[in-house]
Amino acid sequence: MKLTILGCYSATPRTLNNPTAQVLEIKNHLFLIDCGEGTQVQLRKSKLKFSRIKHIFISHLHGDHFFGLPGLVSTFRLLGREKELHIYGPKGIKEAITLLLKLGDSWTNYPLYFHELEGREPQIVYEDEKVKVSTIPLDHRIYTNGFLFQEKEGARTLNVEAAKVWEVDKSQFNNIKAGKHVVLEDGTIVDNKELTFDPPKPKSYAFCSDTMYKEDIVPIIKKADLLYHESTFLESEQELAVKTKHSTAKEAAEIAKQAQVGKLILGHYSTRYKSLEVFKEEAQTVFTAVDLAEDGKSFVV
Amino acid sequence: MKLTILGCYSATPRTLNNPTAQVLEIKNHLFLIDCGEGTQVQLRKSKLKFSRIKHIFISHLHGDHFFGLPGLVSTFRLLGREKELHIYGPKGIKEAITLLLKLGDSWTNYPLYFHELEGREPQIVYEDEKVKVSTIPLDHRIYTNGFLFQEKEGARTLNVEAAKVWEVDKSQFNNIKAGKHVVLEDGTIVDNKELTFDPPKPKSYAFCSDTMYKEDIVPIIKKADLLYHESTFLESEQELAVKTKHSTAKEAAEIAKQAQVGKLILGHYSTRYKSLEVFKEEAQTVFTAVDLAEDGKSFVV
Numbered sequence: 001m002k003l004t005i006l007g008c009y010s011a012t013p014r015t016l017n018n019p020t021a022q023v024l025e026i027k028n029h030l031f032l033i034d035c036g037e038g039t040q041v042q043l044r045k046s047k048l049k050f051s052r053i054k055h056i057f058i059s060h061l062h063g064d065h066f067f068g069l070p071g072l073v074s075t076f077r078l079l080g081r082e083k084e085l086h087i088y089g090p091k092g093i094k095e096a097i098t099l100l101l102k103l104g105d106s107w108t109n110y111p112l113y114f115h116e117l118e119g120r121e122p123q124i125v126y127e128d129e130k131v132k133v134s135t136i137p138l139d140h141r142i143y144t145n146g147f148l149f150q151e152k153e154g155a156r157t158l159n160v161e162a163a164k165v166w167e168v169d170k171s172q173f174n175n176i177k178a179g180k181h182v183v184l185e186d187g188t189i190v191d192n193k194e195l196t197f198d199p200p201k202p203k204s205y206a207f208c209s210d211t212m213y214k215e216d217i218v219p220i221i222k223k224a225d226l227l228y229h230e231s232t233f234l235e236s237e238q239e240l241a242v243k244t245k246h247s248t249a250k251e252a253a254e255i256a257k258q259a260q261v262g263k264l265i266l267g268h269y270s271t272r273y274k275s276l277e278v279f280k281e282e283a284q285t286v287f288t289a290v291d292l293a294e295d296g297k298s299f300v301v
Numbered sequence: 302m303k304l305t306i307l308g309c310y311s312a313t314p315r316t317l318n319n320p321t322a323q324v325l326e327i328k329n330h331l332f333l334i335d336c337g338e339g340t341q342v343q344l345r346k347s348k349l350k351f352s353r354i355k356h357i358f359i360s361h362l363h364g365d366h367f368f369g370l371p372g373l374v375s376t377f378r379l380l381g382r383e384k385e386l387h388i389y390g391p392k393g394i395k396e397a398i399t400l401l402l403k404l405g406d407s408w409t410n411y412p413l414y415f416h417e418l419e420g421r422e423p424q425i426v427y428e429d430e431k432v433k434v435s436t437i438p439l440d441h442r443i444y445t446n447g448f449l450f451q452e453k454e455g456a457r458t459l460n461v462e463a464a465k466v467w468e469v470d471k472s473q474f475n476n477i478k479a480g481k482h483v484v485l486e487d488g489t490i491v492d493n494k495e496l497t498f499d500p501p502k503p504k505s506y507a508f509c510s511d512t513m514y515k516e517d518i519v520p521i522i523k524k525a526d527l528l529y530h531e532s533t534f535l536e537s538e539q540e541l542a543v544k545t546k547h548s549t550a551k552e553a554a555e556i557a558k559q560a561q562v563g564k565l566i567l568g569h570y571s572t573r574y575k576s577l578e579v580f581k582e583e584a585q586t587v588f589t590a591v592d593l594a595e596d597g598k599s600f601v602v
Binding site: 141142 | 338341346363371393404
């Protein structure tokens with residue numbers, strides 16, 4: 001599982017800092033998470049083969065999280081895309097994108113599906129045999145969801161060496177892979193677990209932006225390997241955080257600690273701060289496994 | 302008069318090439334012309350004090366000419382703008398921008414005025430005592446206008462040396478500035494022109510993008526000092542130009558020649574071409590005073 005940060009700054013784009021967008025590579029998927037202005041340029045810079053993106057998850061409809069979407073949808077058309085594209089986001093996103101395409105008389109030549117969200121409880125928005133994506137209801141100035149990306153437990157795999165030791169005939173291998181126990185010629189039953197390897201531990205990633213401090217999300221994101229939690233402000237600007245419904249670095253760390261995540265990634269920094277290290281230092285007073293999101297940086301689990 | 306190209310490539314943004322946007326500095330105005338995705342970043346790079354922009358002119362509603370507008374409008378709000386902003390563009394532009402602001406629950410705190418266009422004849426869209434801006438109806442796949450920016454003739458200025466020669470009393474200077482003739486003590490009438498300098502020749506800039514070859518525009522842009530005319534293609538792709546309602550470099554030069562403009566600037570290049578020099582070479586077979594638009598480049602008249 002690999003997360004690439006395309007942009008991690010809040011609101012007003014600067015010359016070198018981009019608004020929120022991320023790509024998650026998980027089980028052969030390339031999921032795009034949020035799409036601030038300039039995301040398609042960031043995608044090109046990342047060298048990711050972005051035509052592979054089939055699912056886009058939009059947290060909320062503030063410009064710094066979705067004003068890059070109309071351009072990306074249009075670019076896919078210009079590049080001759082044929083495969084379908086699914087967009088998951090707050091109610092209203094369909095009206096916005098379709099109006100812009102209609103005004104430009106440039107409807108897509110590929111199937112475009114909108115999955116509009118308005119629920120206040122966690123819900124599964126995408127699922128296949130290998131991954132599951134659910135919403136994490138957040139608390140911001142407008143309707144906002146984070147997203148939890150979870151790998152599913154894979155199948156146990158055959159331990160050929162163990163099979164040899166137990167003198168299991170090869171004709172039994174498919175049964176073993178299918179999870180069955182083996183009955184040897186002498187009647188001994190060999191448990192399937194003796195003949196197989198544990199599947200790799202499923203990984204998970206929780207994206208939480210934008211939100212004020214919200215303890216309700218702790219059980220949802222419990223033990224995620226990776227948590228991106230916004231930290232627009234530092235504790236010294238706590239009042240501003242409350243007023244604008246954002247979090248401080250310390251609050252993000254509190255959530256990470258309670259949820260016992262593997263690693264916390266901070267981001268969505270207000271451009272008022274000159275250095276990012278102060279965010280890390282503040283968070284580490286509460287929780288040690290902290291890293292800083294930076295445009296272009298990747299995190300591998 | 303100074304024109305700065307913020308972006309001059311067509312459609313799909315590349316890592317280093319930006320879609321259409323320009324800033325025209327004319328008679329103390331900072332006019333923004335078109336606003337493709339990423340324009341606000343380009344504005345920051347240009348070092349122009351872009352809070353001074355009060356009028357934005359949008360040619361048409363294809364994404365590469367206006368998907369940067371919602372972000373710019375939002376950024377002005379975040380920067381605490383108070384002065385009014387006027388947007389001139391095709392009918393529908395108001396619905397698009399207001400919908401996006403409404404979805405983000407982030408209406409501007411400054412007065413925002415839309416001037417929607419739907420006429421097929423040239424019309425004045427902005428005028429004050431020093432400049433006039435009119436539409437140039439173009440022929441593209443959707444409703445499109447170019448814009449003609451014209452300085453107005455300034456007042457004649459006092460020629461102090463000539464006044465001395467004619468022994469005109471200083472008490473007459475205000476009358477002379479007001480355009481009056483002077484009657485000397487001996488009854489001689491001195492023509493105002495003898496006592497004043499001609500005002501500087503008013504300058505003009507014609508922006509024509511996107512459009513197929515359209516001779517009708519020649520009388521409108523006649524003798525403009527500067528003409529930006531799109532040249533998406535070369536003559537070798539003439540069929541594509543017709544099909545997509547764009548122009549070739551040669552066609553742009555034909556318009557420039559017929560209109561007897563001071564200089565032709567080419568732009569809106571398709572990214573299929575590796576070099577821009579070929580555009581210039583092709584145009585110069587018809588018209589010599591040709592220059593190439595490039596992102597970040599300025600033209601002073």
